[in-house]
Amino acid sequence: MSWRKETRRAERGYHHGNLKEALLQAALGLIAEKGAAGFTFADAARMAGVSAAAPYRHFRDRDELLSSIAQRGFEQFEARLTAAWDDGRPDTVTAFERVGRAYLAFAREEPAFYNAMFESGLPVDANPALQAASERAFNIIRAAAERLAALAPPGTPRPPAMMMALHIWSMAHGVASLFSRGDAARRKLPMSPDELLEAEVLIYLRGLGFPTDRRPPAKSAEPPPVPPEASSGSGVPPGGPWGKPK
């Protein structure tokens, strides 16, 4: 492999090697630590061992660095949602809920990305590339909603997939941003953010007439993957989507 060339460029490199990447990594750490508002360009430069002016060779200004991080964040976000969706396997509802959990997991595990993407206040629509990346991520949710909507029980009006996608997104974002991160996460909750979102989505899907007769925390041994039966019977699962107050 071309390790040699890499080593000569990256490590032995002239002034720094790959300052751009170093700055992105440094910024990522700083944002995770102090939030997008607290992060400073100068700090990132210091952390990379260069002067305060050096970053301007790679980013027009501080905002462009932030945008780059958000962009990367949306790409990773999309990748994780795609993996979670897994093209609707083993069944649409299960996969759909997995997407919800992946959303929360991303918010929790990648606070810096999430912060840059959703809480930094940078104008997403000002940067076309950023907006496109954001849309690609959303499209995963949208595609999943599309598949779900197609499964709407017969006899019920088919819900618009776009609306469902927006609803799910707002739930996931609401839970993530209110209860799953930073200081706000310290509110004492009767259940974990994951359980909260899962119950919320299940109740919502039930409201649309979908069969959701699995109990969330129960690691049920996967019964026949979505027998496409009508299920328009009672619609009320025996346990309710919220866990027992253990």
Place this chain on the structure above:
Amino acid sequence: MSWRKETRRAERGYHHGNLKEALLQAALGLIAEKGAAGFTFADAARMAGVSAAAPYRHFRDRDELLSSIAQRGFEQFEARLTAAWDDGRPDTVTAFERVGRAYLAFAREEPAFYNAMFESGLPVDANPALQAASERAFNIIRAAAERLAALAPPGTPRPPAMMMALHIWSMAHGVASLFSRGDAARRKLPMSPDELLEAEVLIYLRGLGFPTDRRPPAKSAEPPPVPPEASSGSGVPPGGPWGKPK
């Protein structure tokens, strides 16, 4: 008129009169305009016509000004939610939805407050007074959820009110923060944020087994306030909570 007395009491202030209030107002305007992150202490001072050091006679630092605004925001928020809830009149479900709309209306009409309260990244739990104000506001939603939970149709497990409250809050916050404010609001949506949230809440409530057979924009003449019928029949209202693509 009581000009005199007013002058002596309110403007009892020395040089400026009531700089504290002036600073709060100035900050409010600046935050609405440029966001909590963009707002500067010096700018507020300038706007009030005093030196950059003057504000420190009234606020320990910039963060304390922000906290004061958030505090005030929570108080107004609570007042508006209380008015919207109107103790559950004319019926619980209608009042509940009105609370949701009030939430969005506040986010839209008071961007500065909303920003300081939920998007400024200030540690709510670090300031006891702030946390208390925040809790008082949430308690309105909680109380409404309590009343709603008590109406749960017989034969279905009663949903925990706290969970319902958290769900509703996350929906409202999610919609507000993704679609109803600032730059993100420019995403092209198939429906208004208000309609989006209303449909979301209706579907959710239906998922819990509540009768929600009113079409959102229809000003139905209030049939017997919440007829406690089973409703576990089909559970699927004729119209669906989403509007026709008019």
Place this chain on the structure above:
DNA sequence: CAGCTCATGTGAACGGCTTTTACATGAGCC
């Protein structure tokens, strides 16, 4: 009214940040 006191406001100063500009350096190519 004289004078004291203390809350309130000012000006100057420090350090830090962002951004620009002129200059330095060294990598890659001939």
Place this chain on the structure above:
DNA sequence: GGCTCATGTAAAAGCCGTTCACATGAGCTG
């Protein structure tokens, strides 16, 4: 070896937050 250009530095301007010594004048006391 020498050229060129990308990459990094130093210095400076301008802004902000914050502090401190000092100024001012409102209201009380006598």
